[in-house]
Amino acid sequence: MTQLKTRQQIADEMGISRKTLYRWLKKKEIKLSTGLICPHMQKFIKENLFLNESQNVP
Numbered sequence: 001m002t003q004l005k006t007r008q009q010i011a012d013e014m015g016i017s018r019k020t021l022y023r024w025l026k027k028k029e030i031k032l033s034t035g036l037i038c039p040h041m042q043k044f045i046k047e048n049l050f051l052n053e054s055q056n057v058p
Contacts, residue, residue, distance in 0.1 A: 004036035010045060024049050 005013075011021040025032065028049055032041065 004038060005042060006036060007032075010037060010042060014046065021045075 007021055008018050011018045014021070016024075025045075030045070030049065037045070
């Protein structure tokens with residue numbers, strides 16, 4: 001069962017720092033509500049934010 005997670009947990013799973021996660025969210029103009037991140041938004045972040053950024057890595 002998927003659970004609510006903190007921004008730090010999401011960043012750790014993606015192999016990036018929490019600060020980098022915040023920068024990427026800001027760059028993509030993705031606003032998260034306060035508190036824990038629901039499973040639906042976790043999936044959105046990983047699919048739309050991380051995958052797009054990883055394509056720019058040499």
